[in-house]
Amino acid sequence: MHEYIPIDMDPQDILSDLGPLALGSRLKRLSERLLADASRIHRDDPEVVPPGQFPLVAALDRYGPMSVNDAAATLGISQPAATRAAAEATKVGLVEARSAADDRRFRTLSLTARGRERVAELKRSNWPRVEAAARELLDGFADELLAHLATLEARLEERSLRDRYDRVSLRIVPYREELAGAFLDINREWIESMYSMEPHDREVLENPGESIIEPGGHILFVEDMDGAILGTCALEPKQDGYTELSKMGVRSEARGRGAGEFLLRATLERARELGLRDRLFLVANRKGAAALHLYEKVGFVHDDELLARFGPQYERAEVAMRFVGCTR
Numbered sequence: 307m308h309e310y311i312p313i314d315m316d317p318q319d320i321l322s323d324l325g326p327l328a329l330g331s332r333l334k335r336l337s338e339r340l341l342a343d344a345s346r347i348h349r350d351d352p353e354v355v356p357p358g359q360f361p362l363v364a365a366l367d368r369y370g371p372m373s374v375n376d377a378a379a380t381l382g383i384s385q386p387a388a389t390r391a392a393a394e395a396t397k398v399g400l401v402e403a404r405s406a407a408d409d410r411r412f413r414t415l416s417l418t419a420r421g422r423e424r425v426a427e428l429k430r431s432n433w434p435r436v437e438a439a440a441r442e443l444l445d446g447f448a449d450e451l452l453a454h455l456a457t458l459e460a461r462l463e464e465r466s467l468r469d470r471y472d473r474v475s476l477r478i479v480p481y482r483e484e485l486a487g488a489f490l491d492i493n494r495e496w497i498e499s500m501y502s503m504e505p506h507d508r509e510v511l512e513n514p515g516e517s518i519i520e521p522g523g524h525i526l527f528v529e530d531m532d533g534a535i536l537g538t539c540a541l542e543p544k545q546d547g548y549t550e551l552s553k554m555g556v557r558s559e560a561r562g563r564g565a566g567e568f569l570l571r572a573t574l575e576r577a578r579e580l581g582l583r584d585r586l587f588l589v590a591n592r593k594g595a596a597a598l599h600l601y602e603k604v605g606f607v608h609d610d611e612l613l614a615r616f617g618p619q620y621e622r623a624e625v626a627m628r629f630v631g632c633t634r
Contacts, residue, residue: 359395371416478572481525488535496555528569536560539573551588586629
């Protein structure tokens, strides 16, 4: 039996580290923390409307009586969920449901007299305190966050995450010998369109197995679901434990499909798996403004020391950047 010895280290947060991949789980965790606090407030003051009933009660107070279907649409939830919320609020006497005289299946929800009195009191006491506490929590970015949430909800309404998943027809494949020609062609296209091939380019591109793979480097490709290679990127070993993110390019006819960022983020994840991110860098030219913006977006920062150290390998090198952490 081994004795557990605690290690003094900062705890890691997997949901934060995974970024957009864990968006739903992170929002759920945040929601659960906020709702747990709301439940504690309710336990301390039983007159407070429980969190599960609050949206419906607030909607009936603000918009007046409405059908269950209208309540579901107003709250952005399913009809069964709205029915459950109404049943809970009815049970404690805050809401009443009346059937139409000509159709008993059609029910109108409204606040009871007790419900109206409760809401009036909460508007004077509890709700302003909760709003003030929330604004203090969101100090400096309340309006921005709420605007982003509205945008997120609108985009999900326009197209679900599942639909968007089905539209992403990209995948990452590792280097294999028969892809050496694609590695050369893709890089030669972008280099010759903006600069000219240099000796170091030819050495690496014409012999990727010998120049990159055999010394311990890695080359990744992005392809579509039809197997067409769209782009490539390399992790090229350098001296003193440094790794250069190099030879990244996307075919001109494939641009605008998000293949470049898809490939770059996959390459950074591979570098993380290999323990290479602490000394990961790249060199570039200011002509590639779009590429520089993308590098900055994913967590690279400019570094003059690395430029002096590794820039001389390319005549076109004007910028060096080191990876400090993904900003997602």
